[in-house]
Structure formats: structure tokens, C-alpha cells
Amino acid sequence: MDAQTAEKLIRLNNDFYQQHGSSFAATRLSPWAGWRQCLDYLMTADDFSSQAFSVLDLACGNLRFARFLFEALPESQIAYYAVDNNPSAVPEMSSVNYQDLDILKVLLDNQPLSSQLEAPLCDLSLAFGFLHHIPSWQMRLTLLESLVQQTRCSGYVLVSFWQFMSNPQLAAKTQDTHQQALVELGPLVLDENDYLLGWQNTPGAYRYCHNFTDDELDQLIDSLTGQARLVKRFSADGRTGDLNCYLVLQVL
Numbered sequence: 001m002d003a004q005t006a007e008k009l010i011r012l013n014n015d016f017y018q019q020h021g022s023s024f025a026a027t028r029l030s031p032w033a034g035w036r037q038c039l040d041y042l043m044t045a046d047d048f049s050s051q052a053f054s055v056l057d058l059a060c061g062n063l064r065f066a067r068f069l070f071e072a073l074p075e076s077q078i079a080y081y082a083v084d085n086n087p088s089a090v091p092e093m094s095s096v097n098y099q100d101l102d103i104l105k106v107l108l109d110n111q112p113l114s115s116q117l118e119a120p121l122c123d124l125s126l127a128f129g130f131l132h133h134i135p136s137w138q139m140r141l142t143l144l145e146s147l148v149q150q151t152r153c154s155g156y157v158l159v160s161f162w163q164f165m166s167n168p169q170l171a172a173k174t175q176d177t178h179q180q181a182l183v184e185l186g187p188l189v190l191d192e193n194d195y196l197l198g199w200q201n202t203p204g205a206y207r208y209c210h211n212f213t214d215d216e217l218d219q220l221i222d223s224l225t226g227q228a229r230l231v232k233r234f235s236a237d238g239r240t241g242d243l244n245c246y247l248v249l250q251v252l
Contacts, residue, residue, distance in 0.1 A: 001191050003108065006135040008188065009208040010104045012196075013133050016207040017086060020199055031068040032128070034236035034246045038158050039072060041232050041248055042124070047154040053123040054079040056150055058103060058143075059130035062089050066096055081119035107139045113146040125151040126158040132209045136191065140210075141223055148228045148251050157228060157249040160237075161212040165193070167240060173198075181206045217245060228252055 042048045050073060057065060060082035069078065080095060085102040099118045106113050125147045134140045147157045164170045174195050181196035182188065184204065188196075193213060199205040221230050232248035235241065 001136040001194075002189065005189050006108060006139065009135045009194075010108060012185075013104075013207050014085075016199070016205060017089075020202070020205055031064060032160075032237045032244070033241070034160060034234070034244055035065060035068055035128070036072075037234060037236055038232075038246060038248060039069070042156060045156070045231075047250070048123065048156060050076055052077040054120065055081065056117070056119050056122040056125040056147075057082045058125070058127040058147065059133075060084045060090065060098075061086075061129065063091055063093055063096060065126070065128060066093060070095065079122075081117075081122065083117065083119075103143070104134065104139075107134065107142055113143070114149050117150060119150065121150060121152045121155075123152055123155045124158065125155070128158070128160045129162070131159060132162040132212065133207070134210070135194070135208065137216075141220060144220060144224060145227065148224065148249070151251045153251055155251050156231075157247075157251065159247050159249070160244045161217060161247070162209065163212055163235075163243060163245055164197075164209070165195075165211040167238070167243060170243075177206070212245065214245075217247065221247065221249075224249065226252065 043050055055078060060066065061084060063082060066080055066082060081097045083099045083101050083103065084090060085100060087100050090098055101116060103113065106116050127143065127147060131140055131143065134143055144159065151157055164174060174197055177198035178195045185206065193211045195209055195211060196206045197209050199207065228249040228251050230247060231250050235245050237244040
């Protein structure tokens with residue numbers, strides 16, 4: 001994907017969340033089932049202390065995962081660092097250090113993300129519901145590498161990957177809205193498995209999303225060889241229990 005197309009897609013998503021962020025956030029209130037499975041694994045890991053640890057949450061949204069974590073581990077001392085570029089959607093939480101940063105712009109400008117983050121090396125770094133909004137293979141890999149670099153040795157990285165085209169109903173709806181979006185927005189040179197999704201049948205409301213295949217996830221894991229090792233991989237979420245694929249990586 002060329003930089004101009006990537007910039008258009010990022011701008012499309014920024015416009016979407018500025019215009020429809022409230023209605024979108026209203027559908028994103030409950031914790032995901034996959035989060036509990038990630039936490040269950042960490043609680044059994046020898047290299048992870050549940051008593052006191054630090055977290056980096058990239059693209060934190062409305063801090064749903066932060067609330068889930070604090071409620072699940074009320075006795076723990078958690079230093080929480082959250083990053084996003086929509087402060088109006090982030091609720092006030094005294095226990096969270098929030099940074100307003102356009103992560104995608106940093107990636108698009110080929111800047112090292114670690115130099116822009118106001119957070120130390122953390123015990124746990126994560127990005128949930130975000131990778132599918134990153135255009136191009138290289139930018140997605142750069143984001144994963146940045147998560148690894150921002151995590152201490154033997155710490156953990158948690159990432160979810162949306163696989164919406166594995167659901168027949170979502171796939172059919174996606175194909176319809178994708179074609180309609182291309183008519184309205186004009187032709188775009190997209191990569192394989194890139195789509196333009198609608199929102200609640202709202203005219204003109206489109207966002208860019210990438211559907212992850214198992215082969216692509218295999219390639220991403222292989223690309224992190226020497227930096228992190230895969231310790232757990234599973235599917236969860238949605239009515240079918242398989243809309244997201246989760247990777248739990250341990251930093252080397």
C-alpha cells in the first residue's frame with residue numbers, strides 16, 4: 001500500500017470516530033471474553049506478578065480494559081499508562097496516566113513510536129481492537145515491534161486481531177458496504193483483505209478495517225522471532241466465540 005492511500009484510510013477512520021464516536025462507544029461497554037482468558041493465563045505465568053505491575057494500553061478507547069483489570073484485581077498495585085488520540089472519549093480515572101497521541105500518524109511518518117511515548121518499559125503491553133485499523137503490513141508489524149520494545153524482558157504483550165470475514169453474516173454485510181463505499185468514496189488501491197465497513201446503516205459512515213487471516217498471523221509471529229515468543233494463541237468473542245484471535249507474546 002502506498003503512503004497516500006494509507007493516509008486517506010487513516011483520515012477516514014479519524015473522521016468516523018469524530019462523527020460517530022459516541023454511538024460507537026455506547027456499544028463498547030462490556031469486557032470481552034478473550035480478556036479474561038488472557039488474564040487467566042497471566043495469573044499462572046511464573047514471570048508475571050499479579051501484586052504489582054505496569055501496563056501500557058495502546059489505543060485505549062474508553063478505558064474499558066482498564067476498568068476490567070482494576071475490577072478483576074482490586075488488591076493489585078497497577079501503574080496504568082493509556083494512549084489514544086480522542087481525549088473526549090476517555091473517562092477520568094485517577095489511577096490512569098493518559099497520553100493524547102495520534103499513534104497512526106507517528107507510524108505513517110516513520111517515527112519511532114517508543115520515542116513518542118510517555119511511559120516506561122512496562123510489564124504488560126497491549127493493543128485490543130486496534131490492529132485492524134492500521135493500514136499496510138509494514139505498519140502493523142512496526143506497531144507490534146513497538147509494543148515489544150516498550151515491554152521489559154520476560155514481560156508480556158497481548159494483542160487481538162479481528163477476523164470478521166470468518167462469520168458468514170458479517171462477511172456478506174461487509175461485501176455490500178465495501179462496494180457501496182467504493183462507489184461513494186471513489187476507487188482506492190487497497191491491500192488484500194482490506195475492507196470499508198458501514199455503521200448502523202448510517203449513510204456515508206464508513207471506516208477502514210483489515211481482516212486478519214491465520215496465515216498473516218503466522219507471518220507476523222515469525223517476523224518477531226528473536227524479539228518475542230508466542231506462548232498462547234486462541235479465538236474468542238462475539239456470539240460465535242471466534243471473532244477475535246488473541247496472541248500472548250513473551251518478550252525475549
